[in-house]
Amino acid sequence: MTDKTRNxxxxCSREILSETLFYGTKSFYVLYDIKPVVPGHVLIIPxxxxxxxxxxxxVEFMELHGLLRMLIPKMLRLYKSDGSYNIVLQTGRYSGMSxxxxxxxxxxxxRRDRYQIRNNRLYVDLERNRKGMGRKFVDSEVKRLRKAFESLAQSHKSDLNSA
Ligand SMILES: [Zn+2]
Known part of the structure; x- marks a missing residue:
């Protein structure tokens, strides 16, 4: 199912993709975003x-890591960034994935990009959802997650207990 090419x-439609494609590796395409938010806004696509x-x-994950280590410094040099960048990955219907x-x-x-003024926009939007998610809520969530991750965190258990 996941290997299936979707038209x-x-x-998955190579025709459209090739319009802004500018680099590729064995498992990934790198293309310019058709509606960039700032100059140099690109997409990495499996x-x-x-x-x-x-x-x-x-194997793909390792390839992605290698790609990012090459791509990020190169893009930042090309777009005269001082080392600032955002990586955004939205997954699923409720994430904003298009x-x-x-x-x-x-x-x-x-420092010159026009998007700067909206840097905190995400947090402004999310703050509206804060009601009912105070300290008590956070504490109960932490408790729930510690329990859920218990079996994965055996080596750190003493750290958690002493905290
Ligand atoms: Zn696809």
Whole structure:
């Protein structure tokens, strides 16, 4: 299912993708965002039709890591960033994901970019949802998550208990 090429999404349809494609590796495409928020806004897209990061194989994940280590400094140099950038990955219907095929936004930032004023927009929007999520809520969530992650965190258990 996840290996299937879909014609109903623009990232599986090579025709559309090739319009702004500028680099590729064995498993990933790198293309310019067709509606960039700042200059240098590019997308890293797995060639396989996957929805999210957890569907990548270990080999693909390592390839992605290598790609990012090459791509990020290069893009920041090209767009004269001082080292500032955003990585955005939205997954699933309620995340703001638009095209239902995994895509990582790499957004180089610099002090002149016009998006700067909206940097905290995400938090402004999210603050509206804060009601009912005070300290008591946080404490209960932490308790729940510690329990859920208990078996994975055996080596750190003493750290948690002494905290
Ligand atoms: Zn696809």
């Amino acid at each position: 109903d999404d623009p990232f 060639k396989r039709h996957v929805m999210g990061i957890t569907e990548l194989t270990n 095209i239902r095929h995994m895509h990582i936004h790499l957004v180089p930032r610099n």
